[in-house]
Amino acid sequence: MRKNWISIRLAILLLASINCYAQNVENKLPKWAFGGFVRSEDIDPIISPNKDSRFLDPVSKKEVAWEANDTFNPAATVKNGKIVVMYRAEDLYGTGIGFRTSRIGYAESSDGITYKRRPTPVLFPDNDIAKKYEWPGGCEDPRVAVTTTGTYVVFYTEWNRDVPRLGVAKSTDLIHWKKYGPIFRKAYNGKFFNIASKSASILTQVVNGKQVIIKSKGKYWLYWGEHHVYAATSTDLVNWNPVVDANGELKELMSPRNGYFDSDLTECGPPALMTKNGIILFYNGKNKAKEGRDERFNANSYCAGQALFDSSDPSKFVTRLDLPFLRPMKPFEKSGQYVNGTVFIEGMVYFKKKWFLYYGCADSRVAVAVYDPANPALPDPVSTAAN
Template identity: 70%
Template structure:
């Protein structure tokens, strides 16, 4: 009996070692049932938007013709208008020497299939001699997210960058071309306590109403997730003025934060509009990997990969769980080579269109890409690198 037990113990030990070894070397990525995906990059399509050296418009700040998207085009929002997908993307002109030192404007592109786009030659949102000049000049209008109300009003959240403090601004439109700017979203709450701290990256809560993705309310309030270093929340009754969620000490309530040893070990930056599902609220976010020992060695240091978090429907500020590995990561050459040399798939646009989910993202801060999730035929998520 003792020999049998010894042999059995040895067999179990070998089996455990084999399973451990497989787990360490397998690149198979499996999503939990609550998550969206996987998303597939359509063959031969990406990048869908790249810089245009010919597009020019009369810049109201200089009163000169400006090649407004000649340098880089990236970080897109997306929505549906008249049975077409519209992508609103960040563009950089030829001024400055690096990201953050040029002027950014928001361009417009539309598509009947979500893959091939026709672009406007002029931007639709940009710094001007208007009420927002002090917040938007000379840095510009950056990194939009957009969603639509049930009555057809489009709401865009974007970063107002004056090269001093980045602030979340909001604008509305009925046609995605002409926009009304309302300025920084936190100016009226808590006597302006959070108005002048750096704030960016707003993901408003949406839901599916039939085949239409629309802005949602919970208990009469609109919700958004926002933040770059940590994930925070805010609520509103009018979509223009927003009140951040705070803790018992009156400080910003952190919903979740970077995790040592994971792909999101350096930043957890909110992505496209969040989605209400039966299992909870899914927040898509961009995780930046720490370049040192605090990061996940399987992913490039300082790279941005795409994550998902699940939050409670009854308490939208309560985190339930999140993915331990990204569902989308820089893999293609144009995702790993460009203005941002460490690689990004920076997700900002997610739209439901023709029974599928189209995800639009910035590629290395240089171009725009798309990946598609078909709920009836889900693709595998991006594989996990093997050390």
């Protein structure tokens, strides 16, 4: 009996030491990765719902409180020396995520931290070519980037409450947009037109101090997808051909991993970035609810990851972080529509020699975190005490 008791005590001590080690694993970034990103403690969240904003909806012909319920999932770019954040806003007229109408708002900043917002949305369902794809669900989750000639391109989810489709629009001022509809409408005789498609991250690079859209082997390159990471190419930024395998099916470039923070989803984030070490894809990893999840992070939580792809072959996956560099830690990142915790990254810009990362907090607010390459900080810690 005494030997059994000693064995049990030893096993308990061993498990305790393993658990203590797991809780205190230091989160270090490899040389190819960006970070860490530091939150703006005194300002965040930078954008919150506004119940006073009113907009005459062109479809329903009614005045709506278009950003009263939630403001989240932002795109970001630079215009005339200022950062512009394009954020998703939900009105009050529905119940639950995806069952209100979403429109895209516009906010402008000289320092990347404090913002002045336009009173009305800049991208929204209208009586136009995209109405049948966008009404009544709306325009969701934008990602925006700019060409070398100054044309802004936004990819967003067109949601008609039937099938979510990636749509595209162009602008020269980020306020007036020309919509082109679903990006896969013409590809392969419409084979992928009616599939669910979301979350597009176009390939960019910093050229002469400005982050711009670039080509790979003569074509524009786009990572996209929610469950898996897929890709697509284009010659005009409007019509896109998904990258397929030998059987003509979507080629999976990266997928969820059991036991990691991205065990359920690997959803593409801000525009991908060509660097000296390869292409970095910033993405949103969702943890599984039960079996197969990473026990160090909340079930169903969204954390931010980075993956590296080959610069000469953007379809070739190289490696990815095993730990998120940004995860829900602050109260506003864990309270709102999505109480499991969300830092959902969609916008990142190079501004005044720093990287400003904009993300949605619990599907309810917008926050920012900044990476200074000259003075890099640590990524978010792993300790479960912060969950």
